[in-house]
Amino acid sequence: MTEEYFDIVDQNDKLLGTKKPRTVVHQEMRDWHRATHIWIISRGEQILCQQRSLNKDSNPGQWQSFFGGHVQTGQTYEQAAKQELKEELGIELEVLRLLQPIYKIKNVPYKHHIMVYVLQWDAYIKDLSPNPQEIAELRWFSESGLKTSIEKGVFCNQFDKYIADFLQENLKKPAKKTDFPVLYEE
Numbered sequence: 621m622t623e624e625y626f627d628i629v630d631q632n633d634k635l636l637g638t639k640k641p642r643t644v645v646h647q648e649m650r651d652w653h654r655a656t657h658i659w660i661i662s663r664g665e666q667i668l669c670q671q672r673s674l675n676k677d678s679n680p681g682q683w684q685s686f687f688g689g690h691v692q693t694g695q696t697y698e699q700a701a702k703q704e705l706k707e708e709l710g711i712e713l714e715v716l717r718l719l720q721p722i723y724k725i726k727n728v729p730y731k732h733h734i735m736v737y738v739l740q741w742d743a744y745i746k747d748l749s750p751n752p753q754e755i756a757e758l759r760w761f762s763e764s765g766l767k768t769s770i771e772k773g774v775f776c777n778q779f780d781k782y783i784a785d786f787l788q789e790n791l792k793k794p795a796k797k798t799d800f801p802v803l804y805e806e
Contacts, residue, residue, distance in 0.1 A: 625693040626653040631726075633733040639693045645731075652731045654691035656701040658719070659738045659783055667766055667783055668741070670708075670750070671757040672776070681756065682776035685766065685783045686736075697721070697735040709758075710749030711741070722786065725779065734779075738786070763787045 624642040628651045629635055645651050660668040667685055674680045687708050691700040701719055705711040713719055725734040745758045761769065767784045769775055 624690065626651075626690055627693050628653060629733060633724075633726075642690065649729075649731060652733060654697065654700070655732045655734045656688040656691060656697055656704060657686040657725075657734055657736045657779060658688045658701055658705060659686050659722075659736070659786070660741045661738055661787070662742050662760065663740065664742075665787055666760040666762055667787065668745075669759055669761050669766070669775075670755045671759075673752060673754055673756050675753050679776040683769065683774050683780075684777045685761075685775060685780040686777075688737075701735070701737050705739070708751050708754045710751075711739075713739075736779075736782075 625639045626642060626645050627635055628638045628640055628645075631652055633652070633654070640651060645653055662668070668687075669683055669685050670687065671683050672679050672681060687704055688701060689704045689708075691697055695703070698719065702713050705713060705719075719737045719739050721735055722738050723736050725732070725736060727734060745760070748758065750758055763784055766775075766780075766787075770780050770784065
């Protein structure tokens, strides 16, 4: 497998014109780089969650409420989000407007700028093609079921807590492309 390369950005998410291999960026933890998270929400206000494959290098076998990954060299956030949906779930989006950016997270400890998208998607899990190298299991969670699972420590990621709040506060009013706040994680 060919190693991924990331464009290096500054703390304000501006490209610096350099690229580095994933292993170096993650080992040194000095360079800001980009990632995407995609929340998949049904019209019934459930969130599609994944149990991470045991093959994953971080949080294997644990649950998370989003799909996504790193933005590779030369990609935009949208291109990376579309690629991750295809690779992880077999979802091919022809119409980008279906994928709505809702906010941006600046994750200081890991040097990530993360664009968070929401995709309203009503599908049966059996109709998806989860990549077994990425995903062990898929499950729809209700808002209350997700909150309870997060409180019990079933979910592995600090970002999982945001989805329950998003479902409660924002699902009925879609964000405009430029109308998303920047969140900071210390």
